[in-house]
Amino acid sequence: MGEVIVVTSGKGGVGKTTTTANLGTGLAKLNKKVVLIDTDIGLRNLDVVMGLENRIVYNLVDVIEGNCKLKQALIRDKKYESLFLLPAAQTKDKTSVTPEQMKKLTEELKAEYDYIILDCPAGIEQGFKNAIAGADRALVVTTPEVSAVRDADRIIGLLEANEIGKTQLIVNRLRPDMVKRGDMMSADDVIDILAVELVGQVPDDENIVIATNNGEPLVGDNSLAGQAYMNICRRVTGEQVPFLDLDAKKGIFSWFKKK
């Protein structure tokens, strides 16, 4: 029986879609069967981040409305056999799907896949309600900024009110140099304020931009962000993984220093 995980944030532009793509790809690397669902109807993006935009035939709304079979709408990943994407519709709006329909869909997928990961739209309206309807667990993505943390707090409250079993936090776009100078809140600062469990801290890494340009999630590569995302995937599967030292500079000197 699979687990349904919703990736949400409240605020837009903090990295929900990037996180979803890397989480899904990383879990597939760990030999899990994974379906990613883009629930941002009208503003789909997970397809381009995954590099699968040219393979879309059917979408989420087609499945809900019965225009096609669920299997027909699932797009297999370019690299990983066990990874699938169910894209959002681009020409419909959020009211074309109801929370009950989403719940039914995720229940159906749970029978066959290990993880069903939902990329939630920004905001707290219908799209959010649809995305969390069938979720067993939530990963809240935030950045160390006042606006994003405030919205994350609101989202955490709403997830609790909707009795989502487990809520964990990912602090994205950390800049260790700024944290050191006292000009950016650390992941610990954010955890202190929000009082939830931390499941990952991801550094601000230009490799993310390059990966998105290419449509290939970087999870598991040598970049700091790639390692951070891989660690998140392992933690999601229940493994105990220590947090990365984001300040570690690559090279022989840092290797000596660490020893």
Added chain:
Amino acid sequence: MKLSDFFKKKSSSDVAKDRLKLVLVSDRATCSPEIMQRIRSDIIEVLSKYAEIDMDGIDINFTQMDTEENDGKTVPALYANIPIKNMNHSAK
């Protein structure tokens, strides 16, 4: 780090933390303006039995307060500033 840094005011991340804590207090209080209004009129009603209140000077709202227990975390608190014109000694 320059010597002058020691005398500098709070770092911007500390400012961010303090501002966030404050804003979250009112966000989390989830006290709608309607409920706030009802709390106000109830407090006024009770106090009016004992004193004549300066209705224009009333200030009742939520704020945050540091606590000794709870690991020194801040908790929401209601503050009320109610100017009294006259004590009503004839009150039963």
